[in-house]
Amino acid sequence: MQIRTRKNTISLIRTTYDPVTKRGRSEQLGTLSKDATAAPEGVLAKLTDIERRHLANWLAYQKTARDVETQGDAALNLPQLLQKVAAWYRRQPKSTNLSALASASRDEWSTLLAAMSAAGVGRTRKRQTKK
Numbered sequence: 833m834q835i836r837t838r839k840n841t842i843s844l845i846r847t848t849y850d851p852v853t854k855r856g857r858s859e860q861l862g863t864l865s866k867d868a869t870a871a872p873e874g875v876l877a878k879l880t881d882i883e884r885r886h887l888a889n890w891l892a893y894q895k896t897a898r899d900v901e902t903q904g905d906a907a908l909n910l911p912q913l914l915q916k917v918a919a920w921y922r923r924q925p926k927s928t929n930l931s932a933l934a935s936a937s938r939d940e941w942s943t944l945l946a947a948m949s950a951a952g953v954g955r956t957r958k959r960q961t962k963k
Contacts, residue, residue, distance in 0.1 A: 833883040840866050
């Protein structure tokens with residue numbers, strides 16, 4: 833089975849040998865959205881077990897690639913996002929109960945700092961020595 837990517841769709845194509853024409857004959861089994869995470873039942877019914885496994889592996893790989901790309905975009909946009917979050921917190925009235933959100937944010941921020949440190953780009957502040 834071939835998986836062809838075109839613009840926003842994925843075509844699933846099976847090629848079978850035709851002894852009369854002595855050539856391969858292509859049969860389209862179905863199409864999926866490029867962002868699909870699973871195939872519809874109608875398409876899966878047309879596939880053999882090997883083709884289903886091939887498609888499942890391909891979809892899992894595509895999902896992983898999208899996740900990695902999304903993570904990179906998030907890292908590039910993080911400084912701007914942090915500026916917006918800080919502005920949002922500044923606008924909140926003092927009486928608003930934000931402690932649960934702030935606690936969850938601090939926990940995730942600590943995880944981010946640990947990941948930055950593990951990547952070798954951790955804290956760069958200069959600590960003053962005690963005299």
